[in-house]
Amino acid sequence: MTLTGQTSTRKWLYWGSHYLMIAAFVIFALFPLYWLLKVSVTPNDILYTEGVRMWPSRTTWENYTFVLTQSNFPHYFLNSVIVAGTTAIVTTLVAALTGYAFSRFAFRGKVIIVALMLITQMFPLVMLIAPIFKILAPLGLTDSLTGLIIVYTAFNVPFATFLMQSFFDGIPKDLEEAAMIDGNTRFEAFRAIILPLTLPGVAATLGFVFTAAWSELLFALMLVSSESASTFPVGLLSFVSKFSVDFGQMMAAGVLALIPACLFFLLIQRYLVQGLTAGAVKG
Amino acid sequence: MASIQIANARKSYGAVDVLHGIDLDISDGEFIVLVGPSGCGKSTLLRMIAGLEDITSGDISIAGTVVNELQPKDRDIAMVFQSYALYPHMSVAENMSYALTLRKTAREKIADAISGVAEILGLTALLERRPKALSGGQRQRVAMGRAIVRKPQAFLFDEPLSNLDARLREQMRTEIRKLHRRLGATSVYVTHDQIEAMTMADRIVAMHDGIIQQVGSPVEIYDRPANIFVASFIGSPAMNFLEGSYEQVGENSAGIRLTDGALVPVLPARDAQHNQPVTLGARPEHITIVSDGENGLPAKVELIEPMGLSTLVHVTLAGKPIKIFTMDRPAYAVDSFIHIAFDMAKVHVFDSASEKRLPPASEPHGDHAGQ
Numbered sequence: 047m048t049l050t051g052q053t054s055t056r057k058w059l060y061w062g063s064h065y066l067m068i069a070a071f072v073i074f075a076l077f078p079l080y081w082l083l084k085v086s087v088t089p090n091d092i093l094y095t096e097g098v099r100m101w102p103s104r105t106t107w108e109n110y111t112f113v114l115t116q117s118n119f120p121h122y123f124l125n126s127v128i129v130a131g132t133t134a135i136v137t138t139l140v141a142a143l144t145g146y147a148f149s150r151f152a153f154r155g156k157v158i159i160v161a162l163m164l165i166t167q168m169f170p171l172v173m174l175i176a177p178i179f180k181i182l183a184p185l186g187l188t189d190s191l192t193g194l195i196i197v198y199t200a201f202n203v204p205f206a207t208f209l210m211q212s213f214f215d216g217i218p219k220d221l222e223e224a225a226m227i228d229g230n231t232r233f234e235a236f237r238a239i240i241l242p243l244t245l246p247g248v249a250a251t252l253g254f255v256f257t258a259a260w261s262e263l264l265f266a267l268m269l270v271s272s273e274s275a276s277t278f279p280v281g282l283l284s285f286v287s288k289f290s291v292d293f294g295q296m297m298a299a300g301v302l303a304l305i306p307a308c309l310f311f312l313l314i315q316r317y318l319v320q321g322l323t324a325g326a327v328k329g
Numbered sequence: 330m331a332s333i334q335i336a337n338a339r340k341s342y343g344a345v346d347v348l349h350g351i352d353l354d355i356s357d358g359e360f361i362v363l364v365g366p367s368g369c370g371k372s373t374l375l376r377m378i379a380g381l382e383d384i385t386s387g388d389i390s391i392a393g394t395v396v397n398e399l400q401p402k403d404r405d406i407a408m409v410f411q412s413y414a415l416y417p418h419m420s421v422a423e424n425m426s427y428a429l430t431l432r433k434t435a436r437e438k439i440a441d442a443i444s445g446v447a448e449i450l451g452l453t454a455l456l457e458r459r460p461k462a463l464s465g466g467q468r469q470r471v472a473m474g475r476a477i478v479r480k481p482q483a484f485l486f487d488e489p490l491s492n493l494d495a496r497l498r499e500q501m502r503t504e505i506r507k508l509h510r511r512l513g514a515t516s517v518y519v520t521h522d523q524i525e526a527m528t529m530a531d532r533i534v535a536m537h538d539g540i541i542q543q544v545g546s547p548v549e550i551y552d553r554p555a556n557i558f559v560a561s562f563i564g565s566p567a568m569n570f571l572e573g574s575y576e577q578v579g580e581n582s583a584g585i586r587l588t589d590g591a592l593v594p595v596l597p598a599r600d601a602q603h604n605q606p607v608t609l610g611a612r613p614e615h616i617t618i619v620s621d622g623e624n625g626l627p628a629k630v631e632l633i634e635p636m637g638l639s640t641l642v643h644v645t646l647a648g649k650p651i652k653i654f655t656m657d658r659p660a661y662a663v664d665s666f667i668h669i670a671f672d673m674a675k676v677h678v679f680d681s682a683s684e685k686r687l688p689p690a691s692e693p694h695g696d697h698a699g700q
């Protein structure tokens with residue numbers, strides 16, 4: 047065998063094992079989603095009778111039609127869009143301003159504020175439900191979407207701030223200084239020069255907060271009792287009745303709930319990829 | 330165009346004093362180079378002029394107005410950064426026109442200004458490109474262009490050439506000088522490179538540890554350095570220093586007794602006492618290699634560095650390494666002994682304690698020693 051033949055076999059082995067491992071990981075990660083899809087299109091009468099099969103012998107859309115027309119699901123869905131969307135936007139706005147301050151200014155008490163923000167991330171959420179309920183109840187913010195938005199925003203701001211700070215840290219200070227010398231105030235420089243360059247970071251933060259708020263169950267369950275203010279994770283539980291679990295409908299609702307998150311990431315993925323490769327093209 | 334006055338300007342970061350009372354008058358149209366080792370406070374001073382750093386105390390005036398409290402945008406200065414700081418999401422043309430757009434300059438006027446400056450800097454073909462698609466040298470030009478189109482009161486440069494390769498740096502040095510001659514704009518240029526300082530400055534401001542060591546024309550600074558720091562920092566290859574004590578030999582002659590007992594004749598120094606500990610300073614080109622028999626001092630050759638035009642000979646004298654600059658081709662080998670002589674009229678005497686230069690009595694009194 048020639049030398050080049052040897053190296054090309056080695057190369058083939060190298061890349062082959064690469065892709066094999068990536069494929070194994072992707073299958074492992076996506077398998078539950080596949081199962082979700084499979085159960086959602088399986089007719090109820092054969093769900094338990096057919097045993098474990100990779101694909102049912104018959105498929106149906108009836109679970110979907112039921113969820114969309116006969117259940118409260120569209121309403122939960124709308125509530126979730128409102129809560130997750132507003133939370134994502136408000137959190138990102140606050141986090142961008144705070145993260146910029148952390149990244150660019152030295153001020154008294156900075157260390158203390160950072161420490162406090164880290165501490166808020168250390169407690170299990172369950173511990174905080176009772177006090178938060180006590181605070182929100184007299185304000186009339188339980189059983190309301192506004193209450194949920196406030197709580198979600200409060201819980202997501204610290205992490206989102208650190209995320210935004212790291213993106214600002216990646217942008218040289220010289221840029222806004224040049225803009226300030228060119229005739230901008232600091233805020234104008236932030237808006238016209240720094241923010242456009244941080245769009246990947248903004249997109250990543252929006253996506254992160256949106257998915258966190260979209261799938262949150264604990265607070266949604268404890269702070270809201272009425273149907274009208276329920277979000278979709280709570281709604282999913284309504285498919286569990288005292289005597290049975292309606293898996294087909296529950297899975298259909300689950301698949302539908304994936305759609306906005308997927309759409310959202312499709313929208314921002316251009317910036318996300320930019321964000322991931324930003325380090326490579328700088329300089 | 331405008332003059333800049335800096336009066337007793339200080340800067341502290343918390344308890345750390347970075348600048349200890351800077352006084353400097355920059356005339357209208359002058360090209361000033363702030364030079365000094367890294368960390369001596371050059372950038373801090375420049376950024377205080379720009380308004381990017383607060384002034385702890387003292388005053389800075391531009392065109393006769395105290396600007397201490399003015400925002401950078403209201404000081405009408407332009408700055409070229411070491412990193413160039415080009416806006417990555419804007420084209421070359423947009424980068425250069427940004428300041429004019431903010432000033433609501435008419436569109437035709439902006440277009441004229443941009444094409445004029447692009448012409449001068451050879452950027453015409455690149456106007457639509459993003460900074461990412463430019464070479465280092467081209468980015469540097471865009472940064473210059475962005476400063477020039479504004480026609481500001483003063484230009485500030487913070488080590489603008491230090492990211493370029495040697496050849497390009499040399500070329501840009503002359504170009505910046507030519508631009509300055511053409512625009513006549515007051516310029517403050519920061520560098521740690523003494524060659525840039527020597528070649529570009531109308532006046533050099535040599536700084537060390539937050540204190541101005543000397544202000545003067547390049548030749549003045551080179552020929553009459555105020556102290557050991559300036560003498561050693563300016564000039565390449567660097568000045569040689571030898572410890573010794575001052576000896577008044579007669580009415581009109583003096584010398585420095587080196588540690589090995591040899592006497593180097595020098596011009597009688599003003600204000601020097603007999604037996605005062607002094608340091609002899611001699612530039613490599615002010616030491617000559619003499620044939621045996623003349624009254625040279627024996628020195629051992631350690632290394633011979635050919636530099637094409639000239640040769641740098643490293644020797645040891647009185648246990649100290651000494652560099653000698655010669656235009657002759659060396660006819661001696663490493664490890665052999667040669668005889669060297671110091672050019673009496675050109676060597677310097679420094680007080681070893683204060684490190685200040687003790688000028689010869691024959692030198693006219695002058696204020697070129699800075700502070």
Ligand SMILES: Nc1ncnc2c1ncn2[C@@H]1O[C@H](COP(=O)(O)OP(=O)(O)O)[C@@H](O)[C@H]1O
Pocket residue numbers: 342345347365366367368369370371372373374
């Ligand atoms: N933000 C800051 N906080 C504390 N010290 C600083 C800060 N910026 C600069 N310094 C200190 O000030 C001194 C001068 O810095 P600088 O002006 O950047 O030096 P140069 O430009 O001459 O290399 C350095 O010792 C540096 O450590």
Ligand SMILES: [Mg+2]
Pocket residue numbers: 368371372373
């Ligand atoms: Mg500097």
